[in-house]
Amino acid sequence: MSGGNRNLRFGLALLAAMVAVGVAGxxxxxxxxxxxxxxxxxxxxxxxxxxxxxxxGRDVLAWVSAGIWISLFIAVAVVALSxxxxxxxxxxxxxxxxxxxxxxxxxxxLQLAVPPLLLFIxxxxxxxxxxxxxxxxxxxxxxxxxxxxxxxxxxxxxxRGYVAAARLAxxxxxxxLLVHLLPAASTTALVLSxxxxxxxxxxxxxxSFLGLGITPPHNSLGFLINEGRSTLAAAWWVVVFPGAxxxxxxxxxxxxxxxxxxxxxxxxxxxxx
Amino acid sequence: MSVLEARDVRVETRAxxxxxxxxxxxxxxxxxxxxxxxTGAGKTLATRALVGLLPRGLRATGAVTLxxxxxxxxxADARASxxxxxxxxxxxxxTALDPLVRVGSQLTEAVVRxxxxxxxxxxxxxxxxxxxxxxxxxGWVLRLHPHQLSGGMxxxxxxxxxxxxxxxxxxxxxxxxALDAGVRVEVLRLLREVTREQExxxxxxxxxxxxxxxxxxxxxxxxxxxxxxxxxxxxVLRRPRHPYTRALLACSPSATAPARTPLPxxxxxxxxxxxxxxxxxxxxxxxxxxxxxxxxxxxxxxxEGVRAACHLLDREGG
Amino acid sequence: MLRYVASRLAQGLVVVxxxxxxxxxxxxxxxxxxxxxxxxxLPPEARAELARNFGYDEPLPARLADYFAGALRADFGVSIRxxxxxxxxxxxxxxxxxxxxxxxxxxxxxxxxxxxxxxVLRRGRGVDRHVRTTLLLAGSLxxxxxxxxxxxxxxxxxGLLPSVGFTGVDSLVIPACALALPLVPALVRLLRGAxxxxxxxxxxxxxxxxxxxxxxxLVRHGLRNAMVPFIxxxxxxxxxxxxxxxxxxxxxxxxxxxxxxxxxxxxxDVALVQATVVIVxxxxxxxxxxxxxxVAVIDPRVRVxxx
Numbered sequence: 001m002s003g004g005n006r007n008l009r010f011g012l013a014l015l016a017a018m019v020a021v022g023v024a025g026x027x028x029x030x031x032x033x034x035x036x037x038x039x040x041x042x043x044x045x046x047x048x049x050x051x052x053x054x055x056x057g058r059d060v061l062a063w064v065s066a067g068i069w070i071s072l073f074i075a076v077a078v079v080a081l082s083x084x085x086x087x088x089x090x091x092x093x094x095x096x097x098x099x100x101x102x103x104x105x106x107x108x109x110l111q112l113a114v115p116p117l118l119l120f121i122x123x124x125x126x127x128x129x130x131x132x133x134x135x136x137x138x139x140x141x142x143x144x145x146x147x148x149x150x151x152x153x154x155x156x157x158x159x160r161g162y163v164a165a166a167r168l169a170x171x172x173x174x175x176x177l178l179v180h181l182l183p184a185a186s187t188t189a190l191v192l193s194x195x196x197x198x199x200x201x202x203x204x205x206x207x208s209f210l211g212l213g214i215t216p217p218h219n220s221l222g223f224l225i226n227e228g229r230s231t232l233a234a235a236w237w238v239v240v241f242p243g244a245x246x247x248x249x250x251x252x253x254x255x256x257x258x259x260x261x262x263x264x265x266x267x268x269x270x271x272x273x
Numbered sequence: 274m275s276v277l278e279a280r281d282v283r284v285e286t287r288a289x290x291x292x293x294x295x296x297x298x299x300x301x302x303x304x305x306x307x308x309x310x311x312t313g314a315g316k317t318l319a320t321r322a323l324v325g326l327l328p329r330g331l332r333a334t335g336a337v338t339l340x341x342x343x344x345x346x347x348x349a350d351a352r353a354s355x356x357x358x359x360x361x362x363x364x365x366x367x368t369a370l371d372p373l374v375r376v377g378s379q380l381t382e383a384v385v386r387x388x389x390x391x392x393x394x395x396x397x398x399x400x401x402x403x404x405x406x407x408x409x410x411x412g413w414v415l416r417l418h419p420h421q422l423s424g425g426m427x428x429x430x431x432x433x434x435x436x437x438x439x440x441x442x443x444x445x446x447x448x449x450x451a452l453d454a455g456v457r458v459e460v461l462r463l464l465r466e467v468t469r470e471q472e473x474x475x476x477x478x479x480x481x482x483x484x485x486x487x488x489x490x491x492x493x494x495x496x497x498x499x500x501x502x503x504x505x506x507x508x509v510l511r512r513p514r515h516p517y518t519r520a521l522l523a524c525s526p527s528a529t530a531p532a533r534t535p536l537p538x539x540x541x542x543x544x545x546x547x548x549x550x551x552x553x554x555x556x557x558x559x560x561x562x563x564x565x566x567x568x569x570x571x572x573x574x575x576x577e578g579v580r581a582a583c584h585l586l587d588r589e590g591g
Numbered sequence: 592m593l594r595y596v597a598s599r600l601a602q603g604l605v606v607v608x609x610x611x612x613x614x615x616x617x618x619x620x621x622x623x624x625x626x627x628x629x630x631x632x633l634p635p636e637a638r639a640e641l642a643r644n645f646g647y648d649e650p651l652p653a654r655l656a657d658y659f660a661g662a663l664r665a666d667f668g669v670s671i672r673x674x675x676x677x678x679x680x681x682x683x684x685x686x687x688x689x690x691x692x693x694x695x696x697x698x699x700x701x702x703x704x705x706x707x708x709x710x711v712l713r714r715g716r717g718v719d720r721h722v723r724t725t726l727l728l729a730g731s732l733x734x735x736x737x738x739x740x741x742x743x744x745x746x747x748x749x750g751l752l753p754s755v756g757f758t759g760v761d762s763l764v765i766p767a768c769a770l771a772l773p774l775v776p777a778l779v780r781l782l783r784g785a786x787x788x789x790x791x792x793x794x795x796x797x798x799x800x801x802x803x804x805x806x807x808x809l810v811r812h813g814l815r816n817a818m819v820p821f822i823x824x825x826x827x828x829x830x831x832x833x834x835x836x837x838x839x840x841x842x843x844x845x846x847x848x849x850x851x852x853x854x855x856x857x858x859x860d861v862a863l864v865q866a867t868v869v870i871v872x873x874x875x876x877x878x879x880x881x882x883x884x885x886v887a888v889i890d891p892r893v894r895v896x897x898x
Contacts, residue, residue, distance in 0.1 A: 007724075007727075106605070106609065109602075109605075109606055109609075110606060110609040110610065110613070112827050112828075112830050112831075112875070113606045113607075113609075113610060113830050113871075113872045113875040113876065114610050114613060114830065114868060114871065114872050114875075115830040115831045115833060115834025115835075115871070116831075116834065117831075117834035117835065117837060117838075118833070118834045118837065118852075118867070118868060118871055119613070119617070119868070121837060121852055121853070121856055122614070122617050122852070122856070122864045122865075122867065122868050123617050124856050125617070125618065125855065125856045125859050125860075125861065125864045126617060126618050126619075126859075126861075198731065202733050205733050205736075206733065206735060206838045209735055209838060210838060210841060210853060212856065222733075225735070225736060225739070229739065229842070232739060232742065232743055232747060233743075233747040236743050239736070239739050239740075239743070240740065240743075243733060243736030243739070243740070246733050246736065247731050247732045247733065247736065248731075250731040250732075250733075251727070251728060251731035254727050254730060254731050255727060258723075258727060324800075326796075326799060326800060352802070353802070355799075355800060355801060355802035356802035357802075360800075360801075361800040363793065363796065363797055363800065365793050368792065368793035368794060369793055369794055369796075369797040370794055370797070371794050371798070371812050371816065372794070372816070372890070372891070372892055373815050373816060373889060373890060373891065374812070382801075383801040383802060383803070386803070386807075387802060418891040418892070420891065420892045431797075434801070
């Protein structure tokens, strides 16, 4: 289906463009934390600042570029950790069933009732924000969709002929899981991962916006948006550009996920969150 | 006086692969014509083409005359005949009604919506038809929801629905295959009576020869999308001219044969549409095939009241 | 029917118990809430007194039992800011959040239903693809950023609408729109899926056989049938909808649970945080139950079979 292919290519191109901005930041742009108190609130394209400056004279483009790296780093870390935990639990639940499965399903029900964002915000009451705790916190909610998905895939694949054949041929449980069931689950996990990247990016931006996520000296896009809130009327660029960066990153991953789903995977129902 | 006439109906995929070819159909007023054939023979497709209900991606051609109008098979005009002139009754009565809407509303919906009757008249006709279908308390039936009906009840309701617009052609697709044996006879009897009363014609699709023999005036035998034999039921089934029809009859379980008589089967399987042989479609499985059969497609020849597409007829008839 | 409601309530109770457990866990994550409350900066005597006051120096199992007992009575303790019962504060703020969410949902549905119908009627063709791409874009935008952009355009530049607080119907507009925007793609996906499933069913083929057009069938029969799975699925998502509201509330200073929670987190008002988590879970359970009842009203088959 050319539609899916096109989405995939577009998404990848967009992602590459964003990464390019990030790279430019490492190479050619000033330190985002460098304050220039004589050049505060410069509008875009003035004084050599392509996207303007904020209330402390910091270059918005530099911040956005650094923010892209931070966001991507966090998202990749969270998705990797979530996938690792989720796939393992999902395989166990789907294949072994019993208590593990029942427990997993109860947790899934629970997550529906207590939305992750609420949990993150609430947890911040007890935790001191740092990159590490943020990653762990986001993964604590992020692994469930993987587990549920993999469990469903395993339940379906378990009944297929080739699994029974392998079992008859004497394959050990571990071999069955790793060699036969895991590959079947991995394509679905891949599609889910790109969609999860988008979600984690939004979570992180939101939390940073509330001051509960990434804080200086690290440069988070969400944090800058919050900073620009009070001067929205006078200096709109402090809010608009970092937010657009988040949106574009999320869009890129959504396009990739959508494209992957159409080209690689036919079972859309298994993936719908 | 014919109510339906179709000439040279052809159904093909978008790529041009034929699924049904050269099918002629005729139904007279008050007549029941049966279309028989194995699953996949094209019975459903051929009839759907007459009323423009083909699935997406398929095209049809053929000259159809129905309800006094002439149109091309598979066209939007064909589909328009479903409003008044033709009605179609499908296979699974239990799932053919909207589960959320009461039976009565569903019966009157079409005629009211299409402007054929006003609401009051439609309600009255629905009541009358349901009563005709043998229900003692038709008012109660109309107030039911579909899940409250049994299979037999549902099918009778659907027949009533089909007759609401007083169609001249009734297309009935395997009406009893989802029903219990006891109810089958009743439903078929009602179908035939109602067809005769309304002076409509009925096309009955079935894979069940015994059913067809009991209820159809004429029969058309379809195989791999082509008509192999057609004629009066009694004649065709008592003295079939086509080897396929003969084999089909031999394969039907007989109630009178001694127990444990092995059931004959026709060796092989019907060809897929892409693999239709160049000559007679039945040739690969035919015990009487000779060289002409593989090369030339036989045309329908009339012999002693039936028409059959077989070179054997040609050979002996001269 | 009654049996069905009872069983759903029981399931809901399990969920609520789980939420209570989670809320307890959250606060005790890094050890003792006494440390949390004081931010770890309290001198030892003050901390000891705090711990004694709130019962935080009891052993863990006792605290857990106490907490559960209290939570089931809707007693979460008092807010350290105002001294009022935490549950009461949350329940006071809840209606404002509900109003906002309801409006956002209504807006989103008003857009999603026609878009879904269009998408199904014209599936596979150009329009459908454009729609899907647009929806993909809409679902990628952070809602708080959209809120700010809307404020920028509508409030600041054009001076049309207020940007802070719940001051009347016009103050609802921007926050509801901001919330509705990422909601539309999610709703369309669900409804479109449900509609497609319905079009595969036999009775739809039968309806075509009665001479009805695709559009009529979809609107008069397809939509109502699709509502059954749709309502159930949307009810599942209600939790995340409420969660998504929080940040938008903060942006607008909307006097709902989100603002309350943000304030509570800032001063580490433990009781308030816990109360919020549990009450949201209860709201989710009740909403799902309401959805099930709604489905029973629409679908006569459900009334007969008690699951």
